[in-house]
Amino acid sequence: MDAIQTAQYARALYSAHGDRAEAEAAQKMRECEAAGNTRQAKDWQSVRQTIRQIRGPNQG
Template identity: 55%
Template structure:
């Protein structure tokens, strides 16, 4: 998946799930890792990082 594809997918996931999107991506990382799908897990890590960056700093 290209960097542009990662960003597009992260935006779509964020639109669909809002603040829950990062947790959804993290769950997919765990599922793919547990299944031994390292390439897919890395794609989901990239998507999660992109979502995290989109959300920006969180107020405490």
């Protein structure tokens, strides 16, 4: 997943889930890791980090 796609996923997830978006991305990351999908897990980790940036400092 490229940077543009990561940002789009992060914005969509944040719009849909608000403050729970980061937790949702973390859950997806864990599910992918458990299934052995390391590439997808890395993508979800990037989405999670982007959500953290969207939320800004001191938001969790």
